[in-house]
Amino acid sequence: MKSYEQKVFSFPDTDGVSEATCLYIEKLSQEYIAETGRFTIAFSGGSLPKTVSKYLVNSKKVDFTKWLVFFADERCVPLDDAESNYLLVKNEFFDKLPKDNCVPPQNIFPINASLVSSSEEAANDYEDSLLKAFVGKETLRYPQFDLLLLGMGPDGHTCSLFPGFPQIQETGVWVTSIDNSPKPPPSRITLTLPVLNDAHNVAFVNCGDQKAQVVKEILQENSTKYPAGMVKPRRGNLYWFMDDKSSSLLDRAVISDFPHKL
Numbered sequence: 001m002k003s004y005e006q007k008v009f010s011f012p013d014t015d016g017v018s019e020a021t022c023l024y025i026e027k028l029s030q031e032y033i034a035e036t037g038r039f040t041i042a043f044s045g046g047s048l049p050k051t052v053s054k055y056l057v058n059s060k061k062v063d064f065t066k067w068l069v070f071f072a073d074e075r076c077v078p079l080d081d082a083e084s085n086y087l088l089v090k091n092e093f094f095d096k097l098p099k100d101n102c103v104p105p106q107n108i109f110p111i112n113a114s115l116v117s118s119s120e121e122a123a124n125d126y127e128d129s130l131l132k133a134f135v136g137k138e139t140l141r142y143p144q145f146d147l148l149l150l151g152m153g154p155d156g157h158t159c160s161l162f163p164g165f166p167q168i169q170e171t172g173v174w175v176t177s178i179d180n181s182p183k184p185p186p187s188r189i190t191l192t193l194p195v196l197n198d199a200h201n202v203a204f205v206n207c208g209d210q211k212a213q214v215v216k217e218i219l220q221e222n223s224t225k226y227p228a229g230m231v232k233p234r235r236g237n238l239y240w241f242m243d244d245k246s247s248s249l250l251d252r253a254v255i256s257d258f259p260h261k262l
């Protein structure tokens, strides 16, 4: 029976987080491409794309042409809107990859909410995209991403799953919508918790001192009252990459040394 890891890494600053996530993603990408011929990864928005991309875009150890890139959540805005997670990842990641080693456009799965009339419709469309990219719905309870890159807000939200909001309870769908998000903009779609918990690997990328208390409650007190604390992959690894500001309230015993030679 394969055992799965939960590890917590902390670094003096965001540059250390960027370097470590690059090494980690290089390793996973090589493993999954060798095993399956592709690497399915989903980005969150916020500060994550910039942090994760800093070293990764210059990697010589990743075959980006074999990547399929999704979004863990997206705002219901046009793809050229400053609030779009797709635009954020395009500017920070896609557009910085070398022309001879970039993610093919057909392997990028944006959610163009401006083409539909509601967030529910956007959620359904995205679920259809997942269906096409993963084996058909009738044979999969949930799509298994090779890697989900998740952020966490100061309130413990992740993706667009917010504490106390009904979307946390959704289990019958892969993607759901929200129109009263406490984090603007209000209308969003998001992967649901069962999908997050069916991933092969989940990596939280978390920086900033305003999250330290929630980090402590989740990682040291095992609180599951926050959506970020409900992410426990059933058959996958869970890694947290943080700066020392975000991990400042954790006992050092909770934190592992990052093996720079992965």
Ligand SMILES: O=C(O)[C@H](O)[C@@H](O)[C@H](O)[C@H](O)COP(=O)(O)O
Binding pocket: 044, 045, 046, 047, 048, 073, 074, 075, 085, 150, 151, 152, 153, 154, 157, 158, 159, 160, 183, 207
């Ligand atoms: O679309 C979004 O807003 C993000 O996906 C969101 O879930 C983000 O990951 C957290 O709010 C953390 O954001 P920061 O990393 O900027 O603190």
